[in-house]
Amino acid sequence: MSVLDFSKISKHMELGRDAEYMLRKSGQEHYANLSLKWDGKLICADTYVVLHSQVRGPAKGGIRMSGKVTLEETRRLSELMTYKCALAKIPFGGGKSGICIDPATLTPESRRALIKEYVHVFGPIINNGSYVPAPDMGTTPYDMATIYGCTHIPECVTGKPPRIGGLPGRVEATGYGVASTAKMAIEGILGKAVSDTSVVVQGFGNVGRWTANFLHEWGARVIAISDITGAVYSEGGLPVDKMMSAKTLEELDLPRISADEILTLPADVVIPAAVEDAIDANVAANIKAKVVIEAANDPTTVEGQAILAERAIPVIPDILANSGGVIASYIEWRQAKSGSLTDKSETYNAILRQLSNAYADVSDVVQQKNITHRLAAQILAVEEVVQSMFDRGWI
Ligand code: NAD
Numbered sequence: 001m002s003v004l005d006f007s008k009i010s011k012h013m014e015l016g017r018d019a020e021y022m023l024r025k026s027g028q029e030h031y032a033n034l035s036l037k038w039d040g041k042l043i044c045a046d047t048y049v050v051l052h053s054q055v056r057g058p059a060k061g062g063i064r065m066s067g068k069v070t071l072e073e074t075r076r077l078s079e080l081m082t083y084k085c086a087l088a089k090i091p092f093g094g095g096k097s098g099i100c101i102d103p104a105t106l107t108p109e110s111r112r113a114l115i116k117e118y119v120h121v122f123g124p125i126i127n128n129g130s131y132v133p134a135p136d137m138g139t140t141p142y143d144m145a146t147i148y149g150c151t152h153i154p155e156c157v158t159g160k161p162p163r164i165g166g167l168p169g170r171v172e173a174t175g176y177g178v179a180s181t182a183k184m185a186i187e188g189i190l191g192k193a194v195s196d197t198s199v200v201v202q203g204f205g206n207v208g209r210w211t212a213n214f215l216h217e218w219g220a221r222v223i224a225i226s227d228i229t230g231a232v233y234s235e236g237g238l239p240v241d242k243m244m245s246a247k248t249l250e251e252l253d254l255p256r257i258s259a260d261e262i263l264t265l266p267a268d269v270v271i272p273a274a275v276e277d278a279i280d281a282n283v284a285a286n287i288k289a290k291v292v293i294e295a296a297n298d299p300t301t302v303e304g305q306a307i308l309a310e311r312a313i314p315v316i317p318d319i320l321a322n323s324g325g326v327i328a329s330y331i332e333w334r335q336a337k338s339g340s341l342t343d344k345s346e347t348y349n350a351i352l353r354q355l356s357n358a359y360a361d362v363s364d365v366v367q368q369k370n371i372t373h374r375l376a377a378q379i380l381a382v383e384e385v386v387q388s389m390f391d392r393g394w395i
Pocket of ligand 1 (some may be wrong): 135136137138139172187202203204205206209210226227228229259273274275276295296297322323325326
């Protein structure tokens with residue numbers, strides 16, 4: 001099922017039957033049962049690589065490693081990447097990989113062997129530049145280093161550690177983009193200064209922790225953060241900079257609350273930065289924040305979206321809010337192809353420039369058509385992809 005509601009989109013643009021048909025289908029879907037014998041035991045992982053669209057460039061999207069990965073989830077995430085890249089106006093299509101295995105069951109050595117097996121099986125589409133992977137939930141820059149070690153092609157993978165061709169600033173890029181988008185929404189929608197704002201973040205992984213850290217640095221009060229181990233809370237604001245060295249929140253000696261309450265706490269801004277479907281109908285009905293920033297992919301169910309729209313709570317959608325990572329990936333890919341060097345400020349500037357433009361475009365459409373930020377972002381992204389189909393002579 002598409003992430004888009006085509007009936008809503010076609011009310012605002014001439015979509016055309018052929019374009020809709022192409023968008024509804026993945027361009028390519030690859031499956032393998034990755035298996036290897038390790039320490040006398042068989043390790044198996046259903047693995048999917050979905051290239052939703054390559055019309056605007058190589059299919060770009062991370063590798064998710066989790067015991068809950070499905071083909072349907074990988075399809076949705078791949079499609080989201082198509083629209084995210086189009087909205088940010090970077091020359092990539094949308095792709096995604098899902099490796100269905102709990103990373104906690106792997107040792108560093110068996111994990112490396114599994115990633116090598118992934119490259120062995122999916123090598124043809126990685127080596128020829130059709131699909132450019134990056135980290136997502138459950139994978140890290142070191143896994144990308146393993147991929148580079150197999151291919152020896154610097155531009156075939158992004159999110160690598162800086163010492164081996166990675167980009168300074170890539171690790172925090174998604175969080176920097178989410179925090180910057182939150183700042184634009186706080187100033188533009190709430191009419192407040194960031195330093196006068198309280199924030200709640202669900203997730204303390206790559207995206208959640210860096211988002212919280214930037215907002216804390218810019219003066220916001222980050223009053224609560226949760227992860228899989230629970231949640232921590234401080235009415236006066238958490239010391240996020242001092243929390244960054246902890247792997248999980250349970251390592252920290254801070255006041256705790258139930259993780260179930262996190263998204264419905266009284267705060268100006270709520271940021272789901274962990275898993276999909278976190279904001280369902282029940283959570284949406286009880287959210288007290290004045291704006292929601294979607295840092296995770298697909299964190300709000302269709303029912304949750306409808307309730308938030310009814311309650312007139314603005315939601316800055318994932319394809320806009322979390323595109324900092326893929327914008328940085330584009331800079332890393334360009335650096336790898338050209339052999340040039342990039343410094344951290346260039347990474348940050350590129351993220352801010354592409355995001356500010358996309359945010360302004362979306363805000364204009366919201367004003368002109370009196371629609372949600374999600375629908376406005378989708379319309380702009382689809383227009384860009386459809387126009388690219390015309391340019392390529394596909395439709
Ligand atoms: P991660 O694996 O680094 O962190 C995930 C975090 O979520 C961890 O802190 C984990 O404990 C927490 N978590 C898991 N289940 C939870 C639950 N039920 N309640 C509360 N917390 C829970 O992953 P990440 O890279 O930070 O990705 C988070 C989200 O952001 C995903 O949806 C991912 O697709 C999206 N995203 C990531 C990037 C990126 O560059 N990493 C870019 C764009 C979007």
